[in-house]
Each structure stands twice: as C-alpha cells, then as structure tokens.
Amino acid sequence: MEHATVAPPWAQAAEHAIAAGQWHGAWCALLDAALPAALAAQQAVLARLDAWDALPAQAAAAQRASLLRATLTALDAAHAASAAHGAHAPAPNAANVPAGQAWRVQGTQLVKRYRSGSFTLGPVDVDVAPGRILGLVGENGNGKTTLLRLLAADLAPDAGQLDWGTPAHDPYALRARLAYIPQRPHPWGGRLMDHLQFAARSHGVAGEANRCLVELVIARLSLRAFRGHAWKQLSSGYKMRFELARALLTQPRVLLLDEPLANLDINAQQTLLTDLQSLARSPWRPMALVLSSQQLYEVEKVADAVLFLDRGQPRSVQERFAQMGGCAVEFETTWPVATLAAWLGQLPAHTHQVNGQTHIVSFHGATSAACFLRAAVDAEMPLGYFRDITSSTRRLFVKD
Numbered sequence: 001m002e003h004a005t006v007a008p009p010w011a012q013a014a015e016h017a018i019a020a021g022q023w024h025g026a027w028c029a030l031l032d033a034a035l036p037a038a039l040a041a042q043q044a045v046l047a048r049l050d051a052w053d054a055l056p057a058q059a060a061a062a063q064r065a066s067l068l069r070a071t072l073t074a075l076d077a078a079h080a081a082s083a084a085h086g087a088h089a090p091a092p093n094a095a096n097v098p099a100g101q102a103w104r105v106q107g108t109q110l111v112k113r114y115r116s117g118s119f120t121l122g123p124v125d126v127d128v129a130p131g132r133i134l135g136l137v138g139e140n141g142n143g144k145t146t147l148l149r150l151l152a153a154d155l156a157p158d159a160g161q162l163d164w165g166t167p168a169h170d171p172y173a174l175r176a177r178l179a180y181i182p183q184r185p186h187p188w189g190g191r192l193m194d195h196l197q198f199a200a201r202s203h204g205v206a207g208e209a210n211r212c213l214v215e216l217v218i219a220r221l222s223l224r225a226f227r228g229h230a231w232k233q234l235s236s237g238y239k240m241r242f243e244l245a246r247a248l249l250t251q252p253r254v255l256l257l258d259e260p261l262a263n264l265d266i267n268a269q270q271t272l273l274t275d276l277q278s279l280a281r282s283p284w285r286p287m288a289l290v291l292s293s294q295q296l297y298e299v300e301k302v303a304d305a306v307l308f309l310d311r312g313q314p315r316s317v318q319e320r321f322a323q324m325g326g327c328a329v330e331f332e333t334t335w336p337v338a339t340l341a342a343w344l345g346q347l348p349a350h351t352h353q354v355n356g357q358t359h360i361v362s363f364h365g366a367t368s369a370a371c372f373l374r375a376a377v378d379a380e381m382p383l384g385y386f387r388d389i390t391s392s393t394r395r396l397f398v399k400d
C-alpha cells in the first residue's frame with residue numbers, strides 16, 4: 001500500500017499562506033526555503049519572482065496561487081533531493097566551519113567593568129541555542145549594549161567564560177558566523193545592491209551563486225525596490241533591513257541585534273520581528289538570536305526568554321513575579337484623576353502608578369485582570385487602552 005507523503009512543516013505553512021491569499025507570507029516562506037537550496041533551485045525561484053513582479057495588478061488570485069504553488073513544488077523537490085543525498089547543498093561560504101557544529105551563544109558568570117566609570121555588568125549567565133530568541137530589556141544605561149558586545153566578541157569580559165560552540169582557537173570561524181548589528185550602524189558608500197554583492201563576495205560567495213544569494217536575500221527582506229538606493233536615501237526601517245540583509249549573507253549562526261526596533265513604526269516593528277522569528281527558526285539554518293529593545297510587548301511576543309537588566313544586574317523575571325504575586329493591569333482612560341482615584345478606592349488592596357497618560361494598577365490579593373476589566377466596564381470607564389501585564393516584564397519597570 002502506498003503512503004501519502006506528508007509535506008514538511010515549511011511547505012505546509014507556505015501552502016496555507018497560498019490558500020489564504022497571503023501572498024507576502026507565502027513568498028517569505030518560499031524565500032526562506034530557497035536560501036539554503038541548491039543553485040539551480042534558487043535560479044528557478046528568482047525566475048518565478050520576476051514573473052510574479054511582471055503580473056498585472058489585476059491578475060487573478062488563481063494565477064498568483066498557481067505560480068506560487070509551482071515554486072513550492074520545485075523547492076520541495078529540491079530539498080527532498082538534497083535530503084536524499086544526505087545533505088543540503090553545500091553553503092557557498094569560505095568559512096571552514098565543521099558540518100554539524102553545535103553553534104550557540106553561551107556566557108557564564110560574565111562580568112564587565114568600565115574603568116572610566118562606576119558601571120559594572122554582571123555576573124550574568126546567558127545561554128541561547130540555535131532557533132531560540134533571547135530578548136534583553138532594561139532601562140537606558142543598564143548594560144544591554146555591553147552584554148551584546150561581549151556576546152559579539154567585540155568586548156572582552158573581565159571575568160567569566162564565553163562559548164559559541166566553535167573552537168576558541170579559530171577566531172576566523174567565529175567571526176564568519178557571528179553577526180552583530182549595532183544600534184547605530186555605520187553609513188556605507190555606493191548602491192545597496194553593489195554593497196551587498198561585495199559583502200557576499202568577501203565571504204567567499206562568487207559568480208552566479210553571489211547574484212542568486214543577494215537577490216534572494218533582498219527579496220526576503222523586501223528590498224527589491226531599493227536595489228539602486230544609496231545609504232542616505234533609505235529610511236531608518238530600510239537601513240535596518242539592509243543591515244539584516246548584509247548579516248544574512250554571511251549565513252550567521254548567532255545573530256545579535258542592538259535595538260533593531262528603534263525608529264521603526266509599529267507595522268515595521270511587527271514585520272521585522274516576524275521576519276527575525278522565522279529566520280531564527282529556519283529548519284535548515286537555525287540561528288541563536290539575541291536582541292535588545294525597549295519595545296517590551298513586541299519582544300515578549302517573539303522571545304523564548306527575556307533577560308531583564310537592572311543597573312547591570314540580571315533580575316530573574318519569574319522569581320520577581322513570584323515575589324510580587326497578584327496581578328497587574330495597564331490602561332489609559334480619559335476619566336479625571338479624582339474620578340479614577342475615587343473609583344479605585346472601592347477596589348481591593350492595590351498600588352496605583354501613573355506614568356503620563358498611562359495607569360498601572362497592581363493587586364496584591366486574588367483580584368484578576370478579568371475582575372478589574374469587568375468592574376471598569378460596569379462603571380462605564382472610558383478605556384482607550386487595556387493590557388494585562390501580570391506576566392510581562394513591564395511590571396519590573398514600575399517604580400514603587
């Protein structure tokens with residue numbers, strides 16, 4: 001009896017997006033699958049991408065779906081063939097990294113002291129496996145950049161050990177697969193496409209493999225329309241996407257980003273985080289990803305773990321939540337302060353902090369966020385915004 005072949009999860013996700021008419025999501029899934037594919041498969045995907053761009057705006061959904069499905073089928077076949085040969089297409093990269101290397105980013109009892117000031121980071125432990133995302137949060141000046149620079153081998157720790165799973169005696173292998181995007185990346189000269197091709201070339205990717213890799217990466221990061229742009233012509237959001245494209249060309253195993261969401265509008269933040277999440281969790285080339293951000297809620301949505309730094313010291317989020325107990329809510333209302341205070345006075349034991357227009361109420365007893373919301377609705381409180389922050393690191397930013 002013949003068994004129906006079950007499509008791999010990436011192909012199922014792509015098929016789902018195609019069926020739902022989510023063209024961008026479908027292309028993202030297909031391009032993620034194309035990046036580690038053999039050159040011939042990459043060329044076929046690029047040809048279909050050109051065909052897609054040439055479709056008239058009013059092209060029927062069925063025609064679009066059919067083009068995407070043909071791309072999916074070709075990629076699925078290419079990956080199945082690679083798997084049948086026991087490996088995927090060899091990465092066109094000069095780095096002499098042993099296959100199957102257990103890359104991760106691990107820091108044990110890391111300490112960094114700046115001689116010129118009184119700031120000390122740590123001791124802090126970090127351990128991020130491939131495919132996992134660690135979010136670094138904390139107020140300004142609490143050591144997020146310092147920690148990222150230690151993990152990026154950009155700063156040497158005063159104490160503690162760093163391990164990326166690569167031989168410590170081989171700094172080239174390490175540098176080749178470790179990508180760090182600083183908060184304020186340096187300007188670059190020339191045109192975007194030329195610059196990326198040069199970056200790929202300097203990582204040993206030449207000729208047609210270079211063209212295909214760069215084209216796929218710029219397509220994946222929605223940079224196709226900006227091929228000919230210079231640095232100063234790009235908005236902050238697209239500058240960040242460029243940095244990410246340049247990092248991806250090195251096929252990093254560890255990706256470290258300092259405030260990648262700064263200066264991005266809310267849609268751009270969400271798109272970038274979704275991209276980072278799917279790139280980090282690539283079934284072919286998973287990356288250990290660490291990012292710092294002030295956008296707590298956005299980071300919490302994608303991170304597997306969050307490290308809160310307070311004056312250079314790591315605070316155990318779970319431990320703090322256990323100590324705090326109860327629940328906490330954040331909301332905005334147009335009620336006058338006196339009206340709100342009178343209404344809150346009827347509620348069970350709580351603390352109330354005001355930050356600009358935003359209120360945070362923490363309950364010490366058994367009151368749940370749902371109870372608070374029900375009471376607010378019953379009182380017809382005008383609510384412009386409401387969030388249950390009981391399990392959010394936002395609570396750790398609240399000043400007593």
Ligand SMILES: Nc1ncnc2c1ncn2[C@@H]1O[C@H](COP(=O)(O)OP(=O)(O)OP(=O)(O)O)[C@@H](O)[C@H]1O
Pocket residue numbers: 114115116117119138139140141142143144145146147
């Ligand atoms: N090269 C340096 N020499 C001396 N002190 C430094 C140096 N770099 C950073 N610091 C200090 O170390 C502390 C932590 O800085 P760091 O940039 O790591 O914090 P951060 O949490 O990333 O801040 P932000 O959110 O503002 O980027 C700050 O007090 C900063 O002034």
